[in-house]
Amino acid sequence: xxxxxxxxxxxxxxxxxxxxxxxxxxxxxxxxxxxxxxxxxxxxxxxxxxxxxxxxxxxxxxxxxxxxxxxxxxxxxxxxxxxxxxxxxxxxxxxxxxxxxxxxxxxxxxxxxxxxxxxxxxxxxxxxxxxxxxxxxxxxxxxxxxxxxxxxxxxxxxxxxxxxxxxxxxxxxxxxxxxxxxxxxxxxxxxxxxxxxxxxxxxxxxxxxxxxxxxxxxxxxxxxxxxxxxxxxxxxxxxxxxxxxxxxxxxxxxxxxxxxxxxxxxxxxxxxxxxxxxxxxxxxxxxxxxxxxxxxxxxxxxxxxxxxxxxxxxxxxxxxxxxxxxxxxx
Amino acid sequence: xxxxxxxxxxxxxxxxxxxxxxxxxxxxxxxxxxxxxxxxxxxxxxxxxxxxxxxxxxxxxxxxxxxxxxxxxxxxxxxxxxxxxxxxxxxxxxxxxxxxxxxxxxxxxxxxxxxxxxxxxxxxxxxxxxxxxxxxxxxxxxxxxxxxxxxxxxxxxxxxxxxxxxxxxxxxxxxxxxxxxxxxxxxxxxxxxxxxxxxxxxxxxxxxxxxxxxxxxxxxxxxxxxxxxxxxxxx
Numbered sequence: 202x203x204x205x206x207x208x209x210x211x212x213x214x215x216x217x218x219x220x221x222x223x224x225x226x227x228x229x230x231x232x233x234x235x236x237x238x239x240x241x242x243x244x245x246x247x248x249x250x251x252x253x254x255x256x257x258x259x260x261x262x263x264x265x266x267x268x269x270x271x272x273x274x275x276x277x278x279x280x281x282x283x284x285x286x287x288x289x290x291x292x293x294x295x296x297x298x299x300x301x302x303x304x305x306x307x308x309x310x311x312x313x314x315x316x317x318x319x320x321x322x323x324x325x326x327x328x329x330x331x332x333x334x335x336x337x338x339x340x341x342x343x344x345x346x347x348x349x350x351x352x353x354x355x356x357x358x359x360x361x362x363x364x365x366x367x368x369x370x371x372x373x374x375x376x377x378x379x380x381x382x383x384x385x386x387x388x389x390x391x392x393x394x395x396x397x398x399x400x401x402x403x404x405x406x407x408x409x410x411x412x413x414x415x416x417x418x419x420x421x422x423x424x425x426x427x428x429x430x431x432x433x434x435x436x437x438x439x440x441x442x443x444x445x446x447x448x449x450x451x452x453x454x455x456x457x458x459x460x461x462x463x464x465x466x467x468x469x470x471x472x473x474x475x476x477x478x479x480x481x482x483x484x485x486x487x488x489x490x491x492x493x494x495x496x497x498x499x500x501x502x503x504x505x506x507x508x509x510x511x512x513x514x515x516x517x518x519x520x521x522x523x524x525x526x527x528x529x530x531x
Numbered sequence: 532x533x534x535x536x537x538x539x540x541x542x543x544x545x546x547x548x549x550x551x552x553x554x555x556x557x558x559x560x561x562x563x564x565x566x567x568x569x570x571x572x573x574x575x576x577x578x579x580x581x582x583x584x585x586x587x588x589x590x591x592x593x594x595x596x597x598x599x600x601x602x603x604x605x606x607x608x609x610x611x612x613x614x615x616x617x618x619x620x621x622x623x624x625x626x627x628x629x630x631x632x633x634x635x636x637x638x639x640x641x642x643x644x645x646x647x648x649x650x651x652x653x654x655x656x657x658x659x660x661x662x663x664x665x666x667x668x669x670x671x672x673x674x675x676x677x678x679x680x681x682x683x684x685x686x687x688x689x690x691x692x693x694x695x696x697x698x699x700x701x702x703x704x705x706x707x708x709x710x711x712x713x714x715x716x717x718x719x720x721x722x723x724x725x726x727x728x729x730x731x732x733x734x735x736x737x738x739x740x741x742x743x744x745x746x747x748x749x750x751x752x753x754x755x756x757x758x759x760x761x762x763x764x765x766x
Contacts, residue, residue: 451577489692492568
């Protein structure tokens with residue numbers, strides 16, 4: 202017990218030192234504020250609670266401590282955060298400075314979070330991402346129309362871990378798995394789905410039982426490839442459709458004009474050219490889609506062989522007929 | 532004119548041949564529908580083609596195994612043995628017959644008899660199809676039915692893609708074989724003679740072509756399934 206008390210005391214002292222140091226740095230607005238070590242210090246300070254499974258809180262009046270669970274939604278993985286697109290930021294770049302108070306005041310918690318367009322809207326530097334179109338498409342999606350303000354960018358994109366997907370060859374499988382895990386966080390989790398939607402989630406295996414080779418489809422295609430409408434100017438479709446409007450016609454993917462060229466393989470389609478004479482050759486190294494991948498040369502060779510065989514048979518049959526006729530005439 | 536008929540195609544082989552022919556047609560049509568799927572002009576609707584192809588493929592495997600067991604237990608394997616010696620020369624003779632002799636009305640160099648169902652070209656093509664193309668198409672077909680068994684990456688290329696290319700190529704070769712095979716129905720003593728043979732089991736031959744006429748002493752070694760029946764000449 203005494204040992205535990207000592208640890209608490211040590212932690213309290215560390216907390217006071219860290220808070221004082223942080224306040225001093227903020228107060229003097231030192232030129233070193235943008236340097237990574239200062240950011241690290243602030244982030245590390247916040248993550249001393251938000252990076253843990255539990256945290257301790259003290260009553261300022263009685264001095265009593267309580268150990269509480271840090272909810273999963275509020276936990277941040279430092280490594281994932283540092284590797285993420287926004288990993289260079291410090292916490293108060295996006296969150297209110299009021300969060301520097303501990304325990305956090307309710308007013309800070311009630312503040313609305315920044316959304317993508319709050320930073321990226323009308324910004325030439327990010328023009329190629331077409332954030333405005335993404336928002337337009339999102340607003341037409343079933344997530345926005347059905348859930349309204351209960352749903353935002355952050356329901357799918359974790360701001361503390363989000364990074365652009367790895368589009369290098371060989372990473373397709375990982376890209377699909379990562380993308381689908383976003384959907385499955387809610388649609389594959391009874392509790393998450395119920396807490397957001399308020400009803401029991403659909404049995405995904407059952408609702409997709411019409412798909413031949415279901416596990417293969419699940420691992421080689423993203424949910425959004427069938428469940429979201431594509432848009433020419435954005436790379437990833439954001440207009441998620443109601444379930445009944447999802448693609449259910451096999452040939453929409455399994456044909457040379459497969460819709461997957463405008464969705465899952467859009468990046469490859471834009472950046473690589475057909476190789477080895479394959480129709481849709483950009484995907485031949487990573488996938489095979491019946492009816493969509495066809496080799497031009499093999500097609501030509503097979504048609505030529507087929508025609509030659511038919512011509513050969515026709516000539517042979519005609520000659521047999523003519524010679525037999527002549528023989529009979531003799 | 533043929534004056535004798537020999538029982539060459541027992542019931543088990545005619546049954547297998549008929550079922551195999553039906554399955555092949557279904558597999559080729561459904562395979563073409565999937566490979567060249569077109570939303571505007573579907574030969575067979577894609578999902579139906581997938582089901583049809585899968586079921587027919589499974590049945591083809593069952594009947595292929597039946598064929599293998601049947602030729603082993605009926606000792607019919609002898610018909611498929613290719614003589615290594617002079618086989619090239621035999622092939623040349625048969626090619627010469629099909630390209631020249633058949634028009635002149637020459638006698639076939641390797642007529643059918645009780646011990647020889649197939650001429651050298653038939654022997655080569657049937658062996659290639661039955662023991663190479665069909666097993667390959669079956670193995671690759673089952674692999675595509677359970678794609679998780681296929682290596683994902685084979686020297687930088689999708690294992691599924693390569694398996695599929697092999698499957699489709701074998702399918703194409705079998706289709707070409709089928710077309711030529713159908714044409715060769717007409718290359719008998721009469722246009723319909725071969726068709727009648729595979730339906731009734733009896734093949735019409737000329738007396739002098741039979742084994743009995745050529746080597747009377749070998750009558751004793753005839754396969755017990757090969758019954759011979761003399762047919763009265765019509766004229």
